Amino acid sequence: MNDVWVLAGPNTSFRQLLLGKSRLLFDRLWLPRFCNYTFLGSDTAPVGHGWHPYFMAPEKADVYSLEIEQQGYYVIDHDLIPTGELVDTFGASDLKPIGGTELNHCFVLEKGNVIKVKLINSINGREVEISTKGYPYMQVYIPPNRNCIALEPCTCIPDAFNNQVGSRYLKPSEVWELQFDITIKA
Incomplete structure (x- = not known):
């Protein structure tokens, strides 16, 4: 059976990646590898940045395993707002089956270059492997279905x-560089 991964991209509602025996449809041009932001204002400004790729497959999320180089995650309240409490996972980064686990967690990633x-x-x-540089957090979400x-x-x-938490303020003419890559291994 083929896996279908749907990734949102600029200038389109969805781009589709079909992983099968003979097809790998992925136009990497639409997914920026490097993000460089230069603040053009005259005073400091708060900034935050995130990507929101959703990976869809014919199987339920339960058949996947997840490995995150992380230090813990933030607890959220009934409105999905972090409470400030950080659950320490003692740097657990082993490959773990997802099974029926409900996830809507913001993980604190291990400190390091990539x-x-x-x-x-x-x-x-x-x-699927996501590599990041400059992104100290990873939100992992599985919807109810x-x-x-x-x-x-x-x-x-x-x-x-x-x-x-994680707030950053850019000064006038300051450049902020980030990196984000997705690698698919069929």
């Missing part, structure tokens, strides 16, 4: 303008 997150299909072994998994690299946690 961070990698892997999603592996336990039925056919297909793998469990037909996809979002792996969302971000520079701050949700509600950062209020909680200040």
Whole structure:
């Protein structure tokens, strides 16, 4: 059976990547590898950045395993706003089956130059790897119907303008460089 990964991209509602025996349809040109932001204002400004790729497959999210180089995750309240409490996972980064786990977690990634997150299909072994530089957090979300998994690299946690976790302020003419790559292994 083929896996279908749907990725949102600029200037289009969706771009589709079909992983099968003979086809790999992926126009990498629409997904920026490097992001460079230059602030053009005259005073400092708060900024935050995140990507929101959703990976969809015929199987439910339950057949996947996830590996994140992370230090913990932020607890959220009933309105999905982080409470400020950080659950320490003691740097756990082993490959873990998702199974029926409900996920809407903002993980704190391990400190380092380039961070990698892997999603592996336990039925056919297909793998998605996200590498980031400059994104210290990864929001992982599985919707109630469990037909996809979002792996969302971000520079701050949700509600950062209020909680200040991961907040960054750019000065006039300051350049901010970020990197984000997706690698598919069929």
